[in-house]
Structure formats: C-alpha cells, structure tokens
Amino acid sequence: MANQKLYAGVKLRETRTRLGLTQKDFAAKLGVSLPYLNQMENNNRPVSTSVVLALAQEFGFDVTELSSGDAERVVADMREALADPVFGDTTPPLADLRLAASNAPALARAFLDLHRAYRQTHERLASLDEALGREDARVQPSAWEEVRDFFHYCDNYIDAVDRAAEHFICPKGERLDPYITAKEALERGGVTVTRLPDAPLRQYDPASRTLTLSASADPATQRFQLLHQVALLTQADLLDATLDFARFQSDEARAIARIGLANYFAGAAMLPYRAFLEAARDTRHDLERLADLFGASLEQVAHRLSTLQRPGAKGVPFFFARVDQAGTITKRHSATKLQFARFGGACPLWNAHHAFEAPGKFLRQLAETPDGARYFCLAHDITKPGGAWGAPRRRFAIGLGCEVRHASQIVYADDLDVGRDAAYEPIGISCRICERHNCHQRAVPPLERRLGIDPDKRGILPYEIAD
Structure with a gap:
C-alpha cells in the first residue's frame, strides 16, 4: 500500500488549464517530454517523483492535492x-x-x-x-441528498467561507471572543440580541430586527447560533456566490445549503483555521482540551478536525460521523480512504455503535477495512438535553478516526500496539457491499456475490457466500 503508484491525470489537466498553459509549455516547465505528459494526463503512466517536485518548485503546488480523496x-x-x-x-x-x-x-x-x-x-x-401523478412532478434528487453530496465532494472544506470566518474572528491575527464579536457585529447592523429561557435555539424577527437565543442552551450552542445569524446577515453576498457556483436543482436545496454554509461559517469562526490547527497539533488532538480552549462542544471540535483541508496547510486527514441510536448516519465526512455508505447504516462492528453503552467515555479501536487499510478510531456519546423536565433528550454517538500511520500524532493512541496484526478488528462500509465471508454481525447478504444454500448445514450465517 505504501508503494502504490500515483495516477492523477485529471488533477494535472485541471492544474494546467487553471494556469492557462498548453501541454507543450507545461511539459517544458515540468522537465518532461510532451508525449510523457500526455500519458500522465491520460493515466497511462503514474506521476513521477520529478514531476511532483517540479509542481511544488515551479508553481508552489500543494502536492497532497494530487492524492485527494x-x-x-x-x-x-x-x-x-x-x-x-x-x-x-x-x-x-x-x-x-x-x-x-x-x-x-x-x-x-x-x-x-x-x-x-x-x-x-x-x-x-x-x-x-x-406526486408522480401531478403535472409538475419531476425526477430529481432530494434536496437534502443534493446538499449532502455538495459538501461531500467539496471535502467539506469551503475555502472562501472558511477564510471569511477566520478574518471575522481574527481581524488582526489575534482571536477575539466569538460571542462578544458576533453580538457587536449584529448590533452595528441594528439588530437587538436577547436571551429568553423558553425561546427556540435561535429565532430572528426581520421586522423588529430582533434576534432571540435560548438562555437554557449551553454556551457553546449560544455562540454557534449567534455566529450563524452573523453569517446570514453580514455574509449574504459570499453565501450567494457560493450557492450560485453549486447550481442546485431546486430552491429547497439552495435554502438548505444556505443553512449549511451559515453553519460552516459559525463553526469556522468558533474554531478559526490557523489557531485551531496549531492548537490541535500542540494538544495532539485532545478533544477535551480543544473544547475547553475554544469554548466549543466535543462534536464541534471533532467535526472541525475533519475539515482541516486547506491547501498548503492541511491537518491530519480524519473521517467524522454522527450516528443515532438506530445506527443511522446523520452526519458524515471523510478526508480518508474510508467512505461511509450513502444508503443505510454503518458497519455494526465500528466502535461508534458501542458508545451508547459507555456514556461519558472515549472508546478506542484499531480497525481494518476489507481493502487492507488500517485506521485508529475514536468514539464518544453525545447527549443533547431538552432543556426542561419531560422534554425529549437526543442521543448520538460521534466517531472520529484517521489512518493508523497518523496515530503517533493522536494522544488517544499512545499506548496502543499499532504494529500487532491481531489488534485490528475487521470492519466494513455496509453489509450490502462488504466482501467478508464469515462476519458474525452481517445483517444482509452482499449483493455482489452469489449465495449457496444448504438446508443440512448451518454455520454463522444461514447461507454461504461464493467467491
């Protein structure tokens, strides 16, 4: 796996097009022949080490982009x-x-x-x-799925919004208090900010220009909701430009994406990129210390760690997911090779599902996927109280992980024997596409394999999976 050849023809073509160079000029700057460049751009040959170095030296290119996910x-x-x-x-x-x-x-x-x-x-x-009987019925992706896929294929990193949030909270390089800075920005625009015990998390009245926050919400949530409203009111042009670029197929998808972008701005302002990246490295990605340093929740910190994909200043590539008690993935992002299923739940052998059984504890796992990739996984339960007696409490588990080659940078992995093969638990992506034959937790047969049924024999499964 470590010696896998790098084929990145599409990235090379995109880079050349962005620079406005012909193949001949690009080949000359990279120090290769025109036919050789043509072969690399068409993935007939891997990108050589000399070309990787030339991209970095000639164009300041972040070569990690060549192997993006x-x-x-x-x-x-x-x-x-x-x-x-x-x-x-x-x-x-x-x-x-x-x-x-x-x-x-x-x-x-x-x-x-x-x-x-x-x-x-x-x-x-x-x-x-x-709806299929209506004259205006159209076959199109659901708005929610369309927005989810937009963020998924953007690496969950929106550069312009991320930098705008960082500039807002660190205008002179020093990080300001998020709550005070956001409140002052809104008040300069004529918005009155109030907090009431029985109010929703956030409610804005455009007529009276009054923003009401729930006084019963925890401080991290109040800061986040305040910054969300700042994004909607002060960053409208930036949000619209990003939405125009995305070309969503419906007004509903555009509206959902606007909320997502405002959430992105809020998270990036609470945890500004450079300050957070430096703190993450200094604390060796200790989620509790980072939450304390930035006044954020564990979920906000874990999610932000998975977005540190700025070209030229990338953090450890993490995957992040939030799972409900039914096993449904309600948030997902991966900057690693591990990709979550688009439909259905996650592998039941993944430790995130066990977090509900150990409230308040960090669960660690060394895991291996069917393709041989190995990961360090961290899981923790999250409870969101209803705010009053009798109000429903929402429970989730968050999962955070990285390829095991980054484990030395993670404080939680210090005493784990990452070099021992037996330490790794086999996990998959989803039962529908998992190729493991004897998984005791398999829920449904793999759809890519034929099944053998023997009424006189019963093993772990009531069928056998053919090779």
Whole structure:
C-alpha cells in the first residue's frame, strides 16, 4: 500500500488549464517530454517523483492535492450503487471503477446521479407516491441528498467561507471572543440580541430586527447560533456566490445549503483555521482540551478536525460521523480512504455503535477495512438535553478516526500496539457491499456475490457466500 503508484491525470489537466498553459509549455516547465505528459494526463503512466517536485518548485503546488480523496469517494459510491440488484451480475471489476473515477470523474458522477434518480423513482412507485401523478412532478434528487453530496465532494472544506470566518474572528491575527464579536457585529447592523429561557435555539424577527437565543442552551450552542445569524446577515453576498457556483436543482436545496454554509461559517469562526490547527497539533488532538480552549462542544471540535483541508496547510486527514441510536448516519465526512455508505447504516462492528453503552467515555479501536487499510478510531456519546423536565433528550454517538500511520500524532493512541496484526478488528462500509465471508454481525447478504444454500448445514450465517 505504501508503494502504490500515483495516477492523477485529471488533477494535472485541471492544474494546467487553471494556469492557462498548453501541454507543450507545461511539459517544458515540468522537465518532461510532451508525449510523457500526455500519458500522465491520460493515466497511462503514474506521476513521477520529478514531476511532483517540479509542481511544488515551479508553481508552489500543494502536492497532497494530487492524492485527494475524490476518486476514492467516487469509487466507494459506485461500488455501492452497482451492488443494486438492478445491475444483476454485471458488476465491473474494481480496477475499472478506479479508472472511471480517475479518468472520467464527471461521467462517474453522472452515473451516480442517474442511479440516485432511479432509486427515488423506484421508492415513489413502491409507496404509490401521489406526486408522480401531478403535472409538475419531476425526477430529481432530494434536496437534502443534493446538499449532502455538495459538501461531500467539496471535502467539506469551503475555502472562501472558511477564510471569511477566520478574518471575522481574527481581524488582526489575534482571536477575539466569538460571542462578544458576533453580538457587536449584529448590533452595528441594528439588530437587538436577547436571551429568553423558553425561546427556540435561535429565532430572528426581520421586522423588529430582533434576534432571540435560548438562555437554557449551553454556551457553546449560544455562540454557534449567534455566529450563524452573523453569517446570514453580514455574509449574504459570499453565501450567494457560493450557492450560485453549486447550481442546485431546486430552491429547497439552495435554502438548505444556505443553512449549511451559515453553519460552516459559525463553526469556522468558533474554531478559526490557523489557531485551531496549531492548537490541535500542540494538544495532539485532545478533544477535551480543544473544547475547553475554544469554548466549543466535543462534536464541534471533532467535526472541525475533519475539515482541516486547506491547501498548503492541511491537518491530519480524519473521517467524522454522527450516528443515532438506530445506527443511522446523520452526519458524515471523510478526508480518508474510508467512505461511509450513502444508503443505510454503518458497519455494526465500528466502535461508534458501542458508545451508547459507555456514556461519558472515549472508546478506542484499531480497525481494518476489507481493502487492507488500517485506521485508529475514536468514539464518544453525545447527549443533547431538552432543556426542561419531560422534554425529549437526543442521543448520538460521534466517531472520529484517521489512518493508523497518523496515530503517533493522536494522544488517544499512545499506548496502543499499532504494529500487532491481531489488534485490528475487521470492519466494513455496509453489509450490502462488504466482501467478508464469515462476519458474525452481517445483517444482509452482499449483493455482489452469489449465495449457496444448504438446508443440512448451518454455520454463522444461514447461507454461504461464493467467491
């Protein structure tokens, strides 16, 4: 795995196009022949070490961008889509999927959009959705899924919004108090900020220009909601420009994405990029210390760690997910090779599911996926109180992890024997596409494999999975 060749033809073409160079000029600057560059751009040859160095020296290019997780995300999503029974036994080999994701990413994403539209149409027919009978009925992705995929394929890092939030809270390089800074910014715009015990988390009245926050919410939540409103009122042009670029298919998706971008601004202002990255490295990613230093919640800190993907100043690439008690992933992002299932729940062997059994504790896990990649995983339960007697309490578990080669930078992994093969637990992405034969927690058969049924024999599973 460590010696895997780097094929990055799409990234090379994008870089050359952005610089406005012809293939001939680009090849000259990289010190290679025109045919050699052409072969690299078409993924007929891997990117050589000399070209990687030339990109960094000639153009100041962040070479880690060449191995971004886009292709891995697309491959994981295509594998899950192709596991659908509609494709029968025509599943292409993994090597072909990787070629498609690397050489024709736009085509691969169009295929994913088509499969998503098929799933939704199938579900509507199955439930006799009356919307199909309307004249204005259209087959399109749900607004929620469209927005989720937008952030997913942006690496959950929106550079312009991230930098705007950092400038807002650190105008002269020093980090200001988020609550005071946000409140003063709103008051300069004629907005009155009040707090009431029985109010919603955040409620803004445009007519009276009054923002009301819940006084019963914890301080981190109040800061976050205040900054969210700052984004909506003072960063409207930036949010609109980002939304225009995304080209959402419906007004509903655009409205949901606006909320997502305002949330992004709030999180980036509470945990400004450079200050947070430095503190993360200094504390060796100690979530509790980081939460205390920045007045944030554990979930906010964990989520922010997964967004530290600024070109030229990247942090440890983490995956982050939030899981409810039913095992449904309610938030997901991965800057690693590990990609979460788009449909259904996560692997039951992942330690995030056990966090509900150990409230208040950090659970650690060394895990290995079927492709041989190894990860350090951290999980913790999160309880969100209702604020009053009898009000429902919401419970989640958050999962944070990175490839095990980064474990030395994580304080939680200090005493784990990462070099011992037996220390790693086998986990997958989703039962539908997992290739493990003898998993005792398998919920459904893998859709890519044939099954053998023997009524006179019963093992861990009531069937056998063919190779």
